[in-house]
Amino acid sequence: MVHVEEDFFATSHGKISCDACHGGDKTAYEKDAAHQNIVAVPSDEDSIYCEGCHKELVDKYAASLHKTQEGYFQRIENRLGYSIKDNATLMQNYNAECGKCHVSCGQCHVQRPIAAKGGFLDGHSFGKPDRDNNCVACHGSRVGSEYLGQDERYYADAHRYKSGGSQCTFCHSGEEMHSSGTEFDYRYLDTDMPKCEDCHFGEDFISANSYHQLHVGNQYLPKLQCQVCHSQDYKNCNGCHTGGSGITGESYFKFKIAKNNFNLEATGKDYDYVTVRHIPIVPDTYASWGIADLPYFDSEPTWKYTTPHNIQKWTARTDTTGSEGSCSVKCHDSVEYYLTNSDLEAFEVNANKDIIMDDKLPK
Template structure:
Protein backbone atom coordinates (compact mmCIF):
# COMPACT_ATOMS: atom_id res chain seq x y z
CA UNK A 1 0.00 0.00 0.00
CA UNK A 2 2.73 2.45 0.98
CA UNK A 3 4.96 1.55 -1.94
CA UNK A 4 2.19 1.78 -4.52
CA UNK A 5 1.23 5.22 -3.23
CA UNK A 6 4.84 6.42 -3.20
CA UNK A 7 5.42 5.26 -6.77
CA UNK A 8 2.15 6.71 -8.05
CA UNK A 9 0.85 3.34 -9.27
CA UNK A 10 -2.86 4.02 -8.72
CA UNK A 11 -4.81 5.53 -11.64
CA UNK A 12 -4.84 9.31 -11.55
CA UNK A 13 -1.99 9.63 -9.05
CA UNK A 14 1.60 10.82 -9.40
CA UNK A 15 4.75 9.60 -7.63
CA UNK A 16 5.53 11.23 -4.30
CA UNK A 17 7.50 14.48 -4.60
CA UNK A 18 10.20 13.08 -2.31
CA UNK A 19 10.87 10.46 -4.99
CA UNK A 20 10.66 12.67 -8.07
CA UNK A 21 12.57 15.64 -6.63
CA UNK A 22 14.98 13.95 -4.21
CA UNK A 23 15.12 10.29 -5.27
CA UNK A 24 14.43 9.27 -1.68
CA UNK A 25 13.92 5.64 -0.76
CA UNK A 26 12.41 4.27 2.47
CA UNK A 27 15.65 4.61 4.45
CA UNK A 28 15.95 8.30 3.61
CA UNK A 29 13.30 8.97 6.26
CA UNK A 30 12.97 5.70 8.17
CA UNK A 31 16.23 4.93 9.96
CA UNK A 32 17.43 1.57 11.17
CA UNK A 33 17.02 2.59 14.79
CA UNK A 34 13.40 3.50 14.10
CA UNK A 35 12.66 0.19 12.43
CA UNK A 36 14.33 -1.89 15.17
CA UNK A 37 12.61 0.04 17.95
CA UNK A 38 13.78 1.18 21.36
CA UNK A 39 12.17 -1.57 23.42
CA UNK A 40 9.34 0.63 24.68
CA UNK A 41 5.80 -0.67 24.27
CA UNK A 42 3.42 1.90 22.80
CA UNK A 43 -0.34 2.04 22.46
CA UNK A 44 -0.18 2.15 18.67
CA UNK A 45 2.31 2.94 15.93
CA UNK A 46 1.73 6.69 15.81
CA UNK A 47 2.69 6.89 19.50
CA UNK A 48 6.23 5.70 18.71
CA UNK A 49 8.78 8.41 19.59
CA UNK A 50 11.19 7.70 16.72
CA UNK A 51 8.77 8.26 13.85
CA UNK A 52 9.96 10.81 11.27
CA UNK A 53 8.13 14.13 11.14
CA UNK A 54 7.67 16.50 8.22
CA UNK A 55 9.13 19.24 10.44
CA UNK A 56 12.43 17.36 10.67
CA UNK A 57 13.20 18.71 7.19
CA UNK A 58 10.55 21.39 6.70
CA UNK A 59 11.05 23.57 9.75
CA UNK A 60 9.72 27.10 10.12
CA UNK A 61 6.98 26.67 7.51
CA UNK A 62 4.02 27.73 9.64
CA UNK A 63 3.93 31.19 8.02
CA UNK A 64 5.53 30.45 4.66
CA UNK A 65 2.35 31.07 2.61
CA UNK A 66 -1.33 31.94 2.97
CA UNK A 67 -2.37 28.29 3.20
CA UNK A 68 -0.08 27.66 6.17
CA UNK A 69 -0.98 30.95 7.83
CA UNK A 70 -4.65 29.98 7.72
CA UNK A 71 -4.53 26.27 8.53
CA UNK A 72 -1.17 25.17 9.96
CA UNK A 73 -2.77 24.49 13.35
CA UNK A 74 -5.98 23.04 11.90
CA UNK A 75 -4.86 20.04 9.79
CA UNK A 76 -2.13 17.46 9.60
CA UNK A 77 0.19 18.08 6.64
CA UNK A 78 -1.32 15.26 4.60
CA UNK A 79 -4.77 16.87 4.56
CA UNK A 80 -3.45 19.38 2.03
CA UNK A 81 -0.49 17.57 0.48
CA UNK A 82 -1.78 14.00 -0.08
CA UNK A 83 -3.42 12.67 -3.20
CA UNK A 84 -6.24 10.14 -3.11
CA UNK A 85 -5.14 6.93 -1.38
CA UNK A 86 -6.17 3.31 -1.05
CA UNK A 87 -9.06 2.30 1.22
CA UNK A 88 -11.07 -0.89 1.74
CA UNK A 89 -13.52 -2.16 4.32
CA UNK A 90 -15.69 -4.82 5.92
CA UNK A 91 -13.18 -7.65 5.65
CA UNK A 92 -14.57 -11.14 6.25
CA UNK A 93 -11.41 -13.11 7.03
CA UNK A 94 -11.29 -16.48 5.25
CA UNK A 95 -14.82 -15.78 4.03
CA UNK A 96 -15.92 -13.26 1.44
CA UNK A 97 -12.82 -11.11 1.90
CA UNK A 98 -13.15 -7.34 1.59
CA UNK A 99 -16.86 -6.69 1.07
CA UNK A 100 -15.98 -3.06 0.39
CA UNK A 101 -13.37 -3.59 -2.35
CA UNK A 102 -10.26 -1.43 -2.49
CA UNK A 103 -10.88 2.07 -3.81
CA UNK A 104 -9.06 5.39 -4.06
CA UNK A 105 -10.56 7.89 -1.65
CA UNK A 106 -9.86 10.95 0.48
CA UNK A 107 -11.54 11.92 3.75
CA UNK A 108 -10.78 14.61 6.32
CA UNK A 109 -12.21 13.90 9.77
CA UNK A 110 -11.91 15.17 13.29
CA UNK A 111 -8.49 14.16 14.53
CA UNK A 112 -8.96 10.64 16.00
CA UNK A 113 -5.60 10.76 17.85
CA UNK A 114 -5.86 13.95 19.87
CA UNK A 115 -3.81 12.53 22.76
CA UNK A 116 -1.00 11.33 20.49
CA UNK A 117 -1.17 14.02 17.79
CA UNK A 118 -2.60 17.03 19.66
CA UNK A 119 -1.41 19.82 17.37
CA UNK A 120 -4.41 19.98 15.03
CA UNK A 121 -8.17 19.51 15.02
CA UNK A 122 -8.61 17.67 11.71
CA UNK A 123 -6.66 14.93 9.96
CA UNK A 124 -6.80 12.53 7.04
CA UNK A 125 -8.38 9.16 7.79
CA UNK A 126 -8.31 5.85 5.95
CA UNK A 127 -11.13 3.33 6.01
CA UNK A 128 -10.04 0.25 7.91
CA UNK A 129 -10.96 -3.30 6.84
CA UNK A 130 -12.51 -4.24 10.19
CA UNK A 131 -16.17 -5.24 10.50
CA UNK A 132 -18.19 -6.60 13.45
CA UNK A 133 -18.15 -10.09 11.93
CA UNK A 134 -14.60 -10.08 10.53
CA UNK A 135 -13.70 -13.16 12.59
CA UNK A 136 -16.93 -15.08 12.09
CA UNK A 137 -15.12 -17.96 10.41
CA UNK A 138 -13.02 -18.34 13.58
CA UNK A 139 -16.03 -18.68 15.85
CA UNK A 140 -16.54 -15.01 16.79
CA UNK A 141 -19.97 -14.19 15.43
CA UNK A 142 -19.67 -10.50 16.25
CA UNK A 143 -17.00 -8.55 18.11
CA UNK A 144 -18.31 -7.25 21.44
CA UNK A 145 -15.84 -4.36 21.44
CA UNK A 146 -16.13 -3.34 17.80
CA UNK A 147 -17.43 0.15 18.60
CA UNK A 148 -14.43 0.99 20.79
CA UNK A 149 -12.47 2.42 17.85
CA UNK A 150 -13.49 4.18 14.63
CA UNK A 151 -13.63 2.34 11.33
CA UNK A 152 -11.61 5.20 9.83
CA UNK A 153 -8.03 5.46 11.10
CA UNK A 154 -5.59 8.37 11.26
CA UNK A 155 -3.39 8.10 8.18
CA UNK A 156 -0.29 9.63 6.61
CA UNK A 157 -0.21 8.44 2.98
CA UNK A 158 3.17 8.35 1.25
CA UNK A 159 1.92 10.18 -1.85
CA UNK A 160 2.87 13.78 -1.13
CA UNK A 161 2.76 16.60 -3.68
CA UNK A 162 3.41 20.29 -3.15
CA UNK A 163 0.30 21.11 -5.19
CA UNK A 164 -2.73 18.82 -5.28
CA UNK A 165 -6.22 19.05 -6.76
CA UNK A 166 -7.33 20.62 -3.48
CA UNK A 167 -4.65 23.31 -3.26
CA UNK A 168 -4.12 24.15 -6.94
CA UNK A 169 -6.83 26.52 -8.18
CA UNK A 170 -7.39 28.29 -11.46
CA UNK A 171 -6.32 31.89 -11.80
CA UNK A 172 -8.90 34.23 -10.35
CA UNK A 173 -10.34 31.68 -7.90
CA UNK A 174 -9.92 31.93 -4.14
CA UNK A 175 -7.31 29.67 -2.55
CA UNK A 176 -10.14 27.75 -0.84
CA UNK A 177 -12.11 27.07 -4.03
CA UNK A 178 -11.25 23.35 -4.18
CA UNK A 179 -11.29 22.54 -0.48
CA UNK A 180 -13.84 24.59 1.47
CA UNK A 181 -17.46 23.44 1.21
CA UNK A 182 -19.78 25.91 -0.49
CA UNK A 183 -23.48 25.85 -1.28
CA UNK A 184 -24.19 26.35 -4.98
CA UNK A 185 -27.91 26.23 -5.62
CA UNK A 186 -28.43 23.65 -2.91
CA UNK A 187 -25.45 21.51 -3.96
CA UNK A 188 -22.65 21.31 -1.40
CA UNK A 189 -19.48 21.45 -3.49
CA UNK A 190 -16.38 19.76 -1.98
CA UNK A 191 -18.46 18.02 0.69
CA UNK A 192 -17.05 14.65 -0.40
CA UNK A 193 -13.64 15.61 1.03
CA UNK A 194 -14.95 15.40 4.59
CA UNK A 195 -16.28 12.50 6.68
CA UNK A 196 -19.90 13.10 7.69
CA UNK A 197 -22.21 10.86 9.69
CA UNK A 198 -24.22 10.17 6.54
CA UNK A 199 -21.10 8.65 4.93
CA UNK A 200 -21.07 5.84 7.48
CA UNK A 201 -22.74 2.51 6.91
CA UNK A 202 -25.10 1.30 9.63
CA UNK A 203 -22.54 -0.95 11.28
CA UNK A 204 -19.93 1.86 11.28
CA UNK A 205 -22.16 4.60 12.66
CA UNK A 206 -21.61 4.15 16.39
CA UNK A 207 -17.90 3.35 16.15
CA UNK A 208 -17.05 6.36 13.98
CA UNK A 209 -19.55 9.03 14.97
CA UNK A 210 -17.01 10.72 17.24
CA UNK A 211 -14.70 11.66 14.37
CA UNK A 212 -17.23 12.92 11.83
CA UNK A 213 -17.17 16.64 11.04
CA UNK A 214 -20.89 17.21 11.60
CA UNK A 215 -21.40 20.58 13.36
CA UNK A 216 -17.62 21.16 13.48
CA UNK A 217 -17.21 23.18 10.28
CA UNK A 218 -18.16 26.84 9.69
CA UNK A 219 -21.94 27.23 9.35
CA UNK A 220 -21.36 29.70 6.52
CA UNK A 221 -20.06 26.88 4.33
CA UNK A 222 -23.55 25.39 4.17
CA UNK A 223 -25.50 28.58 3.53
CA UNK A 224 -26.35 29.46 -0.04
CA UNK A 225 -24.91 32.84 -0.93
CA UNK A 226 -27.19 35.46 -2.43
CA UNK A 227 -26.45 36.14 -6.08
CA UNK A 228 -25.39 39.64 -7.03
Protein backbone atom coordinates in the same frame (compact mmCIF):
# COMPACT_ATOMS: atom_id res chain seq x y z
CA MET B 1 14.12 -23.72 -2.61
CA VAL B 2 16.91 -22.55 -0.36
CA HIS B 3 19.89 -21.95 -2.60
CA VAL B 4 22.88 -20.37 -0.85
CA GLU B 5 25.43 -18.44 -2.89
CA GLU B 6 29.08 -19.14 -2.19
CA ASP B 7 29.70 -15.43 -1.62
CA PHE B 8 27.79 -15.77 1.63
CA PHE B 9 30.65 -17.72 3.12
CA ALA B 10 32.94 -14.75 2.72
CA THR B 11 30.70 -12.66 5.01
CA SER B 12 30.82 -12.57 8.79
CA HIS B 13 27.63 -14.61 9.14
CA GLY B 14 29.02 -17.10 6.65
CA LYS B 15 31.80 -17.94 9.05
CA ILE B 16 29.27 -19.46 11.44
CA SER B 17 28.58 -23.15 11.02
CA CYS B 18 25.19 -23.71 9.35
CA ASP B 19 23.90 -25.92 12.14
CA ALA B 20 24.78 -23.35 14.81
CA CYS B 21 21.82 -21.31 13.58
CA HIS B 22 19.71 -23.83 11.70
CA GLY B 23 20.10 -27.04 13.68
CA GLY B 24 19.44 -30.17 11.66
CA ASP B 25 21.92 -33.01 11.12
CA LYS B 26 24.86 -31.85 9.03
CA THR B 27 26.17 -35.40 8.71
CA ALA B 28 23.02 -36.74 7.04
CA TYR B 29 22.81 -36.63 3.24
CA GLU B 30 19.15 -37.62 2.98
CA LYS B 31 16.77 -34.66 3.00
CA ASP B 32 14.40 -35.67 5.80
CA ALA B 33 17.20 -36.88 8.05
CA ALA B 34 19.29 -33.77 7.43
CA HIS B 35 16.29 -31.56 8.21
CA GLN B 36 15.44 -33.25 11.49
CA ASN B 37 14.87 -30.46 14.07
CA ILE B 38 15.73 -27.84 11.47
CA VAL B 39 15.30 -24.16 12.43
CA ALA B 40 14.23 -22.57 9.17
CA VAL B 41 14.11 -18.98 10.43
CA PRO B 42 16.48 -18.67 13.40
CA SER B 43 15.73 -14.98 13.93
CA ASP B 44 12.17 -15.90 14.92
CA GLU B 45 13.99 -16.82 18.12
CA ASP B 46 16.36 -13.89 18.07
CA SER B 47 17.08 -14.10 21.79
CA ILE B 48 18.70 -17.46 21.10
CA TYR B 49 20.32 -17.02 17.72
CA CYS B 50 20.99 -13.28 17.27
CA GLU B 51 21.45 -11.86 20.73
CA GLY B 52 24.94 -13.20 21.20
CA CYS B 53 26.29 -10.62 18.75
CA HIS B 54 23.41 -8.13 18.46
CA LYS B 55 22.14 -7.85 22.02
CA GLU B 56 21.23 -4.17 21.95
CA LEU B 57 19.24 -4.49 18.74
CA VAL B 58 17.50 -7.67 19.88
CA ASP B 59 16.56 -6.09 23.20
CA LYS B 60 15.06 -3.05 21.49
CA TYR B 61 13.39 -4.99 18.71
CA ALA B 62 11.42 -6.92 21.33
CA ALA B 63 9.21 -3.83 21.54
CA SER B 64 8.83 -3.29 17.81
CA LEU B 65 5.33 -3.54 16.38
CA HIS B 66 6.85 -5.48 13.48
CA LYS B 67 7.58 -8.16 16.05
CA THR B 68 4.88 -7.82 18.70
CA GLN B 69 1.90 -6.93 16.50
CA GLU B 70 0.48 -5.27 19.59
CA GLY B 71 -1.51 -2.93 17.39
CA TYR B 72 -3.50 -5.86 16.05
CA PHE B 73 -3.95 -7.44 19.48
CA GLN B 74 -5.10 -4.21 21.11
CA ARG B 75 -7.59 -3.34 18.37
CA ILE B 76 -9.06 -6.84 18.52
CA GLU B 77 -9.24 -6.67 22.32
CA ASN B 78 -10.92 -3.27 22.24
CA ARG B 79 -13.63 -4.46 19.88
CA LEU B 80 -14.02 -7.92 21.40
CA GLY B 81 -13.90 -6.98 25.07
CA TYR B 82 -11.13 -9.38 26.02
CA SER B 83 -7.65 -10.35 24.93
CA ILE B 84 -7.32 -13.28 22.56
CA LYS B 85 -3.87 -14.00 24.00
CA ASP B 86 -5.36 -16.14 26.76
CA ASN B 87 -7.42 -18.23 24.37
CA ALA B 88 -5.40 -21.00 22.74
CA THR B 89 -7.89 -21.64 19.95
CA LEU B 90 -8.15 -17.97 19.01
CA MET B 91 -4.37 -17.62 19.13
CA GLN B 92 -4.03 -20.62 16.84
CA ASN B 93 -6.36 -18.93 14.37
CA TYR B 94 -4.59 -15.62 14.79
CA ASN B 95 -1.15 -17.12 14.21
CA ALA B 96 -2.37 -18.92 11.12
CA GLU B 97 -3.63 -15.67 9.57
CA CYS B 98 -2.83 -12.22 10.99
CA GLY B 99 0.19 -13.59 12.88
CA LYS B 100 1.95 -14.51 9.65
CA CYS B 101 2.67 -10.85 9.05
CA HIS B 102 5.14 -10.37 11.87
CA VAL B 103 8.77 -10.09 10.80
CA SER B 104 11.96 -11.11 12.52
CA CYS B 105 15.51 -9.91 11.74
CA GLY B 106 16.06 -12.31 8.87
CA GLN B 107 12.85 -11.37 7.14
CA CYS B 108 14.21 -7.90 6.49
CA HIS B 109 17.94 -8.55 6.29
CA VAL B 110 18.25 -11.96 4.62
CA GLN B 111 15.07 -12.82 2.81
CA ARG B 112 11.73 -11.51 1.67
CA PRO B 113 9.16 -11.74 4.47
CA ILE B 114 7.60 -15.18 4.66
CA ALA B 115 4.16 -13.59 4.38
CA ALA B 116 5.34 -12.36 0.97
CA LYS B 117 6.48 -15.86 -0.01
CA GLY B 118 10.06 -15.56 1.21
CA GLY B 119 13.13 -16.11 -0.95
CA PHE B 120 16.69 -14.91 -0.34
CA LEU B 121 17.57 -11.32 -1.18
CA ASP B 122 21.18 -12.10 -1.98
CA GLY B 123 21.96 -15.79 -1.66
CA HIS B 124 21.71 -15.77 2.16
CA SER B 125 24.04 -12.78 2.60
CA PHE B 126 22.79 -10.34 5.21
CA GLY B 127 22.25 -6.73 4.17
CA LYS B 128 20.05 -3.68 4.27
CA PRO B 129 16.37 -4.25 3.52
CA ASP B 130 15.37 -3.87 -0.09
CA ARG B 131 12.52 -1.49 -0.86
CA ASP B 132 10.58 -3.75 -3.21
CA ASN B 133 11.41 -7.11 -1.69
CA ASN B 134 11.02 -6.14 1.95
CA CYS B 135 9.14 -2.93 2.69
CA VAL B 136 6.79 -2.87 -0.27
CA ALA B 137 6.38 -6.65 -0.23
CA CYS B 138 4.20 -6.15 2.87
CA HIS B 139 3.27 -2.47 2.66
CA GLY B 140 2.52 -2.44 -1.03
CA SER B 141 -1.21 -2.37 -1.39
CA ARG B 142 -1.58 1.15 -0.07
CA VAL B 143 1.48 3.19 0.96
CA GLY B 144 3.86 1.40 -1.41
CA SER B 145 1.73 1.93 -4.48
CA GLU B 146 1.01 5.49 -3.41
CA TYR B 147 4.64 6.40 -2.92
CA LEU B 148 5.77 4.81 -6.16
CA GLY B 149 2.95 6.28 -8.24
CA GLN B 150 1.50 2.92 -9.17
CA ASP B 151 -2.12 4.01 -8.76
CA GLU B 152 -3.70 5.01 -12.01
CA ARG B 153 -4.49 8.74 -12.23
CA TYR B 154 -2.31 9.67 -9.24
CA TYR B 155 1.22 10.95 -9.01
CA ALA B 156 4.03 9.37 -7.06
CA ASP B 157 5.01 11.04 -3.82
CA ALA B 158 7.12 14.14 -4.44
CA HIS B 159 9.78 12.85 -2.05
CA ARG B 160 10.41 9.83 -4.25
CA TYR B 161 12.35 12.00 -6.65
CA LYS B 162 14.53 13.64 -4.04
CA SER B 163 18.09 12.44 -3.76
CA GLY B 164 17.83 9.20 -1.78
CA GLY B 165 14.05 9.39 -1.85
CA SER B 166 13.58 6.26 -3.90
CA GLN B 167 14.22 4.22 -0.76
CA CYS B 168 11.86 4.02 2.22
CA THR B 169 14.87 4.67 4.44
CA PHE B 170 14.82 8.26 3.16
CA CYS B 171 12.31 8.86 5.95
CA HIS B 172 12.13 5.60 7.88
CA SER B 173 15.40 5.05 9.71
CA GLY B 174 16.94 1.87 11.03
CA GLU B 175 16.41 3.25 14.52
CA GLU B 176 12.69 3.47 13.86
CA MET B 177 12.51 -0.02 12.37
CA HIS B 178 14.56 -1.59 15.16
CA SER B 179 12.53 0.37 17.74
CA SER B 180 13.82 2.39 20.63
CA GLY B 181 12.65 -0.28 23.04
CA THR B 182 9.48 1.48 24.13
CA GLU B 183 6.36 -0.61 23.70
CA PHE B 184 3.32 0.77 21.89
CA ASP B 185 -0.03 -0.71 21.05
CA TYR B 186 -0.75 1.65 18.16
CA ARG B 187 1.73 2.52 15.45
CA TYR B 188 1.05 6.25 15.44
CA LEU B 189 2.06 6.43 19.10
CA ASP B 190 5.60 5.48 18.10
CA THR B 191 7.70 8.56 18.74
CA ASP B 192 10.46 7.23 16.47
CA MET B 193 8.22 7.67 13.46
CA PRO B 194 9.28 10.37 11.02
CA LYS B 195 7.21 13.52 10.86
CA CYS B 196 6.98 16.07 8.08
CA GLU B 197 8.06 18.64 10.63
CA ASP B 198 11.42 16.91 11.02
CA CYS B 199 12.41 18.57 7.73
CA HIS B 200 9.74 21.21 7.16
CA PHE B 201 9.85 23.56 10.12
CA GLY B 202 10.75 27.04 11.24
CA GLU B 203 9.78 30.58 10.40
CA ASP B 204 10.72 30.28 6.74
CA PHE B 205 8.36 27.35 6.35
CA ILE B 206 5.48 29.07 8.14
CA SER B 207 5.90 32.34 6.29
CA ALA B 208 6.32 30.64 2.92
CA ASN B 209 2.67 31.32 2.09
CA SER B 210 -0.54 32.51 3.68
CA TYR B 211 -1.97 28.99 3.83
CA HIS B 212 0.85 27.80 6.06
CA GLN B 213 0.41 30.90 8.21
CA LEU B 214 -3.31 30.25 8.63
CA HIS B 215 -3.42 26.48 8.88
CA VAL B 216 -0.18 25.61 10.66
CA GLY B 217 1.30 28.66 12.28
CA ASN B 218 -1.71 30.43 13.83
CA GLN B 219 -2.40 29.37 17.39
CA TYR B 220 -5.92 30.80 17.29
CA LEU B 221 -7.00 28.76 14.29
CA PRO B 222 -7.34 25.01 13.79
CA LYS B 223 -4.09 23.28 12.92
CA LEU B 224 -4.08 20.94 9.95
CA GLN B 225 -2.03 17.82 9.41
CA CYS B 226 0.18 18.43 6.35
CA GLN B 227 -1.56 15.66 4.39
CA VAL B 228 -4.89 17.47 4.67
CA CYS B 229 -3.67 19.83 1.97
CA HIS B 230 -0.84 17.93 0.35
CA SER B 231 -1.95 14.36 -0.21
CA GLN B 232 -3.87 13.08 -3.18
CA ASP B 233 -6.77 10.63 -2.99
CA TYR B 234 -5.76 7.32 -1.46
CA LYS B 235 -6.96 3.75 -1.34
CA ASN B 236 -9.56 2.67 1.20
CA CYS B 237 -10.51 -0.94 1.87
CA ASN B 238 -13.68 -2.75 2.84
CA GLY B 239 -14.75 -6.05 4.34
CA CYS B 240 -11.82 -8.04 5.68
CA HIS B 241 -12.74 -11.59 6.68
CA THR B 242 -10.67 -14.25 8.34
CA GLY B 243 -10.89 -17.82 7.19
CA GLY B 244 -9.17 -17.32 3.88
CA SER B 245 -11.56 -14.88 2.23
CA GLY B 246 -9.39 -11.84 2.93
CA ILE B 247 -10.63 -8.51 1.65
CA THR B 248 -14.10 -9.22 0.30
CA GLY B 249 -15.22 -5.64 -0.36
CA GLU B 250 -14.23 -3.31 -3.15
CA SER B 251 -11.38 -0.89 -2.50
CA TYR B 252 -11.86 2.68 -3.63
CA PHE B 253 -9.98 5.97 -3.82
CA LYS B 254 -11.22 8.74 -1.56
CA PHE B 255 -9.84 11.65 0.39
CA LYS B 256 -11.46 12.34 3.74
CA ILE B 257 -10.73 14.82 6.51
CA ALA B 258 -11.96 14.20 10.06
CA LYS B 259 -11.55 15.55 13.56
CA ASN B 260 -8.39 14.42 15.25
CA ASN B 261 -9.80 12.49 18.19
CA PHE B 262 -7.14 9.80 18.00
CA ASN B 263 -5.30 10.72 21.23
CA LEU B 264 -1.98 11.42 19.52
CA GLU B 265 -1.05 14.67 21.26
CA ALA B 266 1.79 13.01 23.15
CA THR B 267 3.56 12.29 19.88
CA GLY B 268 3.29 15.86 18.66
CA LYS B 269 0.46 15.09 16.25
CA ASP B 270 -1.59 17.88 17.78
CA TYR B 271 -3.52 18.65 14.62
CA ASP B 272 -7.19 19.55 14.81
CA TYR B 273 -8.05 18.01 11.46
CA VAL B 274 -6.41 15.01 9.85
CA THR B 275 -6.80 12.67 6.93
CA VAL B 276 -8.57 9.38 7.66
CA ARG B 277 -8.55 6.11 5.75
CA HIS B 278 -11.24 3.45 5.85
CA ILE B 279 -10.05 0.18 7.33
CA PRO B 280 -11.71 -3.07 6.34
CA ILE B 281 -13.04 -4.12 9.76
CA VAL B 282 -16.66 -5.34 9.83
CA PRO B 283 -18.66 -6.87 12.68
CA ASP B 284 -18.19 -10.40 11.33
CA THR B 285 -14.51 -10.06 10.38
CA TYR B 286 -13.58 -12.90 12.77
CA ALA B 287 -16.64 -15.09 12.16
CA SER B 288 -14.51 -18.00 11.00
CA TRP B 289 -12.79 -17.95 14.41
CA GLY B 290 -16.14 -18.42 16.13
CA ILE B 291 -16.60 -14.69 16.85
CA ALA B 292 -19.92 -13.98 15.18
CA ASP B 293 -20.05 -10.38 16.29
CA LEU B 294 -17.79 -7.81 17.96
CA PRO B 295 -19.64 -6.57 21.09
CA TYR B 296 -17.57 -3.40 21.32
CA PHE B 297 -17.32 -2.68 17.62
CA ASP B 298 -18.04 1.01 18.29
CA SER B 299 -15.00 1.44 20.54
CA GLU B 300 -12.74 2.17 17.56
CA PRO B 301 -13.44 4.25 14.44
CA THR B 302 -13.55 2.46 11.12
CA TRP B 303 -11.92 5.51 9.54
CA LYS B 304 -8.47 5.78 11.05
CA TYR B 305 -5.79 8.45 11.23
CA THR B 306 -3.62 8.01 8.19
CA THR B 307 -0.53 9.41 6.54
CA PRO B 308 -0.99 8.91 2.80
CA HIS B 309 2.34 8.49 1.02
CA ASN B 310 1.41 10.45 -2.09
CA ILE B 311 2.42 13.98 -1.17
CA GLN B 312 2.35 16.67 -3.83
CA LYS B 313 2.83 20.41 -3.61
CA TRP B 314 -0.19 20.98 -5.79
CA THR B 315 -3.25 18.90 -5.04
CA ALA B 316 -6.99 19.34 -5.40
CA ARG B 317 -6.81 21.29 -2.11
CA THR B 318 -3.80 23.47 -2.77
CA ASP B 319 -4.47 24.32 -6.39
CA THR B 320 -6.69 27.35 -5.99
CA THR B 321 -6.47 28.51 -9.57
CA GLY B 322 -9.44 28.40 -11.91
CA SER B 323 -13.18 28.82 -11.50
CA GLU B 324 -13.53 26.07 -8.89
CA GLY B 325 -10.45 27.07 -7.11
CA SER B 326 -11.48 29.36 -4.32
CA CYS B 327 -10.86 28.24 -0.77
CA SER B 328 -14.48 28.55 0.19
CA VAL B 329 -15.73 26.28 -2.57
CA LYS B 330 -13.12 23.62 -1.96
CA CYS B 331 -12.78 23.42 1.77
CA HIS B 332 -15.03 25.82 3.62
CA ASP B 333 -18.42 25.54 1.91
CA SER B 334 -18.37 21.99 0.65
CA VAL B 335 -18.57 18.73 2.58
CA GLU B 336 -16.95 16.77 -0.25
CA TYR B 337 -13.61 16.31 1.48
CA TYR B 338 -14.98 15.79 4.98
CA LEU B 339 -16.02 12.58 6.63
CA THR B 340 -19.74 12.78 7.25
CA ASN B 341 -22.50 10.34 8.12
CA SER B 342 -23.25 9.92 4.44
CA ASP B 343 -19.86 8.21 4.06
CA LEU B 344 -20.75 5.59 6.66
CA GLU B 345 -22.60 2.29 6.58
CA ALA B 346 -25.28 1.99 9.26
CA PHE B 347 -23.16 -0.40 11.33
CA GLU B 348 -20.26 2.05 11.61
CA VAL B 349 -22.07 5.31 12.44
CA ASN B 350 -21.53 5.06 16.20
CA ALA B 351 -17.92 3.94 15.83
CA ASN B 352 -17.06 7.19 14.03
CA LYS B 353 -19.25 9.61 15.95
CA ASP B 354 -16.28 11.37 17.56
CA ILE B 355 -14.49 12.15 14.32
CA ILE B 356 -17.17 12.98 11.75
CA MET B 357 -17.56 16.56 10.61
CA ASP B 358 -21.34 16.83 10.20
CA ASP B 359 -21.78 19.27 13.01
CA LYS B 360 -19.05 21.67 12.06
CA LEU B 361 -17.55 22.68 8.74
CA PRO B 362 -14.49 24.92 9.18
CA LYS B 363 -15.28 28.52 8.28
